[in-house]
Every structure is written in C-alpha cells, then in structure tokens.
Amino acid sequence: xxxxxxxxxxxxxxxxxxxxxxxxxxxxxxxxxxxxxxxxxxxxxxxxxxxxxxxxxxxxxxxxxxxxxxxxxxxxxxxxxxxxxxxxxxxxxxxxxxxxxxxxxxxxxxxxxxxxxxxxxxxxxxxxxxxxxxxxxxxxxxxxxxxxxxxxxxxxxxxxxxxxxxxxxxxxxxxxxxxxxxxxxxxxxxxxxxxxxxxxxxxxxxxxxxxxxxxxxxxxxxxxxxxxxxxxxxxxxxxxxxxxxxxxxxxxxxxxxxxxxxxxxxxxxxxxxxxxxxxxxxxxxxxxxxxxxxxxxxxxxxxxxxxxxxxxxxxxxxxxxxxxxxxxxxxxxxxxxxxxxxxxxxxxxxxxxxxxxxxxxxxxxxxxxxxxxxxxxxxxxxxxxxxxxxxxxxxxxxxxxxxxxxxxxxxxxxxxxxxxxxxxxxxxxxxxxxxxxxxx
Numbered sequence: 240x241x242x243x244x245x246x247x248x249x250x251x252x253x254x255x256x257x258x259x260x261x262x263x264x265x266x267x268x269x270x271x272x273x274x275x276x277x278x279x280x281x282x283x284x285x286x287x288x289x290x291x292x293x294x295x296x297x298x299x300x301x302x303x304x305x306x307x308x309x310x311x312x313x314x315x316x317x318x319x320x321x322x323x324x325x326x327x328x329x330x331x332x333x334x335x336x337x338x339x340x341x342x343x344x345x346x347x348x349x350x351x352x353x354x355x356x357x358x359x360x361x362x363x364x365x366x367x368x369x370x371x372x373x374x375x376x377x378x379x380x381x382x383x384x385x386x387x388x389x390x391x392x393x394x395x396x397x398x399x400x401x402x403x404x405x406x407x408x409x410x411x412x413x414x415x416x417x418x419x420x421x422x423x424x425x426x427x428x429x430x431x432x433x434x435x436x437x438x439x440x441x442x443x444x445x446x447x448x449x450x451x452x453x454x455x456x457x458x459x460x461x462x463x464x465x466x467x468x469x470x471x472x473x474x475x476x477x478x479x480x481x482x483x484x485x486x487x488x489x490x491x492x493x494x495x496x497x498x499x500x501x502x503x504x505x506x507x508x509x510x511x512x513x514x515x516x517x518x519x520x521x522x523x524x525x526x527x528x529x530x531x532x533x534x535x536x537x538x539x540x541x542x543x544x545x546x547x548x549x550x551x552x553x554x555x556x557x558x559x560x561x562x563x564x565x566x567x568x569x570x571x572x573x574x575x576x577x578x579x580x581x582x583x584x585x586x587x588x589x590x591x592x593x594x595x596x597x598x599x600x601x602x603x604x605x606x607x608x609x610x611x612x613x614x615x616x617x618x619x620x621x622x623x624x625x626x627x628x629x630x631x632x633x634x635x636x637x638x639x640x641x642x643x644x645x646x647x648x649x650x651x652x653x654x655x656x657x658x659x660x661x662x663x664x665x666x667x668x669x670x671x672x673x674x675x676x677x678x679x
Contacts, residue, residue, distance in 0.1 A: 332367035338376040348438060350377050350404040357383025364390040372397035379404045382412060389422035398423070399434040399463075407445040416445050424454040432461040435469075436487070442469040453477045465489035465512070475500040485510035492516075498524040505529060514538055514561070522546030526553030537563040537586065544572035551575030563588040563611070570594055577603040586611040588636070595622030606631055613659075614639035620647055627651040635659070 337359075339351035355378045363370065370392050380403050391398075407413050424430070433455060435447060447464060448471040455462070455477070462478075464470055465487050475497040478486075482504050489512055501508060502524055510533040513519060520541040525534070526549030534550065534557060536542060542565045550557070551572075557579050562568065569592040576585070577600035585607060587593050593615035599622065601607065608631050612618060619642045626632070628651070636659040637643040644662055648654055 329366060330368050332363075332370060334372040335363060335367070335370065336374045336376070337378055338374070339378060341377065347377070348402050350379060350402060350441065352379065353377075354379045354381055355384045355403075356381055357387050360384045360387035361390060364392065368392050369394050371395065372399075374399040375401070375403055377402045379406070382406055382415060385416050386419050389419045389426075391423060391427075393426050394429060395423075395427045396429050397432040398427070398430065399432065401434060401436045403437060403441065405442045405445055407443040409444060413444050413446055417451055420451050421454055424451070424456065428456050429458055430456050431458055433459060434461075434463040434487075436463050436465045436489075437469075438467050440468045442466060445469045446471050448472055449474075449477050455481075457481065459483065460507075461485040463487035463512075464491075465514075479503065482507040484508065487512035488516060489514045490516070492518050494518040495521040495524070498522070502527045509533065511535070517541070523549050525550050529553055529556075531557055533557075533559040535559075535561040536565065537561040538565075540564065540566045543567055544569055547572040548575045551578045555579065556581055558582060558606075559584040561586040562590060565590055568592045570596055573597045574600050576601060579604060580606070582607055583631075584609045587615060588613045590615060591617065593618060595619055595625070598622035598626045601626060602629065605629070608632060609634040611636040612640060613637060616641060618642055623647050624650055627653065627655070633657065637662075 337355055339353050341347050341349075341351070355375060363373070364387060371394055373391065373395070374397070376399075380400070382405075385405065388398075405416070407416055424433075435442075445466075447466045447469050452464065452472065457480075459481060460483060462483055462485070464472075467490060470488075470491050473492055473494075475493055478500050480503070484507050486501070486508065487510075491513075493513075493516055495518070498519070501511070505528050507530070508528055509530055511528065511531060512533075512535040514535045515538040517539065519539055520543070522536070522539075522542055523545055525546060528534075531554045534554065542562075544567070547562065547565075547568055548571075550560075552575065555578065558581055560576075560579065560582060563586045566589075568590050571592075573587070573590070573592050574597060576582070576597065580603060582604040583606050585601070585604070587597075588611045593612055594617040598612075598618065601610070602625060607629050610626065610629075610632060613636045616639070618637075618640050623637070623640070623643055624647060626635070627647070630653075632653075632655045634657040635655045638659055638661055640660075643660055
C-alpha cells in the first residue's frame, strides 16, 4: 500500500467572517475539486491494476490543513510498481507506506511474498524531493532496494522497516546493506524516528551494530531496533547525549550496566521496551526513569524483586507495565503495584508470585482497563471476585487459572466486556449420536 499526501497552503481570510457551506467560495471550489478528484481516481483505477481510493479531509479538520487530499494505492492482483506512475509520485509527496495487509491477524508479524524493488525506491527518491516519511511493512526488500535507500532525500524524518525479509545471504552483502544504511543516516540530519524490527533471522546475515547506529543524528527521538538475530549491540554507548522519547530493544544483549545511559535521558524517555533482554539481572536503575509511561520487561526471568519495587516507587506515572514470565518475582515486590495509580494496562502472565493479596492491592489502580493473569495458579476465587470490582476493567485474561469459573460472575457487581478463559460451562455444539456398530 502506498499512501500519498499532497498539501496546499491555506489562504488567508477574515478571522471574524463565518465560514459556511452555502456562502463561502472556498467551499464551492472545494466541492468541485472533490468531484473532479473522484472521477480521476475512477478513471485511473480502470486504466491500471490498482484500486485508487480517495480520502478527502474537509477544510479546517483537526488532522489536515485546508485543501489536503490523501490517496491510497493498494496492490492489485499481479505484481507491478505503483510508484512508477509519475501521477502518484511528485515533489509534494510527504509520506509513503509500502504495506501488504493480512486478512488474518496472526500473520501480521510475518512478511508477505511481495517485493520492494530498486526501481521503486529510485523513482521515489528522484521525484519526492521533500519526502518526510517512508514505512515498509510485510514485504521482501531486495538488495537493490536497500542500496537505493542511500538516495532518499535529506528531508527524511521517519524511516521504518517492520515485519519484512531481506535477502542478505553473505557477509559481503551485509557490508553493502550496512554501507547503504550508514549513508542514509549520515545524510538525514532531520531524522526523528528510525525503526528496523523483525523476528528471528528474517534479515538473514544482516548485522545491525554500533557501526551503523553510531551515525544516528542528534534529532532522533524514537528508536526501535528489535531486529531479532540481526541485532548485535553489546552496549548503549551510541546513545550517550541523546534525548530519546521511545526506545525498543527487544531480544538485545545489553546488560544492567547499560541502563546508566538511559538515566541520562530520564527527562524525555516515556516508552521503554526491554522484553527478553536476558542479560539484565539488576534493574535497580530503572527507578530513576521517573517520566516513563510505558515499560515492557517481559521474559526477563532474572529480574529481581528490588527492581520491581524500585519501578513502583520511582515511576508513578506508568500507564502500561509488562512483567510476564518474570519467574523470580514474589508477592513482596508485586504488592508495590498498588502504588501505580495511573496504571491502565498490566500483564502478569505466568508470574507465580501473583496471589489474592496482589489482586487486592491492585484495587488501588482505579484506571486499570486490561489485566492479564493467565497461568497465575495461586489466585483463588476470592481474588477474582475482588478484581472484578475494578470500575474501568474491560478485559481480563484468566486462562490457566484453575479457580476461575463462570459461577464467580454471579457474585460480581460488574463484569468486564471481555474475559478470556478456557473454562466452558457446557458444550456449545451438540454432536449427533454415534452410529451403532450392530448390524440388524
């Protein structure tokens, strides 16, 4: 999918004069342009293999300026390059999304079989000289396309690769990929968001290390480098002196000592994802990140009680917290979750320290909307009844909790909109009787 956004400068008008659909010439011109635009989209769709859907934003809207028109061009049946059409790639192009959507949500994190080619990126780089954002999702990125990344304009503010595959078969090809990314970062002084994320070895032999990341400009604010097996950083020295707002380091090998670098950006950092960072055994420095809103620490089995107690005391503004499968946590630290009065989303799946005392303390979190306690086997019916009384709770996951049954809901003052459980009071499907083996 390619999203194309054109913008037109807003004309000055008398601030005291009311804008009405009947009296304003601007509205009449706008209505005429909308009709012409829809006709053009219909004709283009008939002449090409693409479905062109116009999205028109009314003047004065919150999400766009007056006269803004957005076009989305979706991939059709056979392979082609929508970006080659010069009608869809002009110098006013600001944002492009190459995306293949999946009808099944469980495949959304896997790449499709559609390719992003060198010619597509080169055409984009040559024509869209004011491009600000390029995002690529669920596609196979050819080496030629990667090489062409170095030609993208210096106006770039966002570069994102997610759930893609890359044909990086040898160490020599990896050097080509790294060199292209180094050139891209070196000539992007306005870059605010940089993302390369994927699972396992989807990027083959590509290595994302300090040699590339050290070239990130000072303007960077959002960094997501959860690149599976391709992420080869061993420290966070390349982030010293930066003021990030969001950082995702899933499955990286950074250690507890590297958290000191993050303390230097405590005033700006609001989102931190350290899921499956197995070398983080001492999270005591996390308590100094007082501005955090979202913190993900799942699958860190060596995480200690001291770290969680520090987070509960030092990060009072947390709205999302993930501690799933943190096996060493006990009730002593989890009771501190009751200090997080702004908490809206909490995942405690597989944490043995969760019991009725912890659930009772969570009643202090009056804003809690989602709670995941699946396979928390020390929870009893008493704790479940208590947690059901939370005023904002809309989603509860109790899979693997033996104490749960639908009969508990009879004693609840309110019931969440969604409860995920394997408990089934009765068989919803009536099976026909098996035929008799006796032949009459």
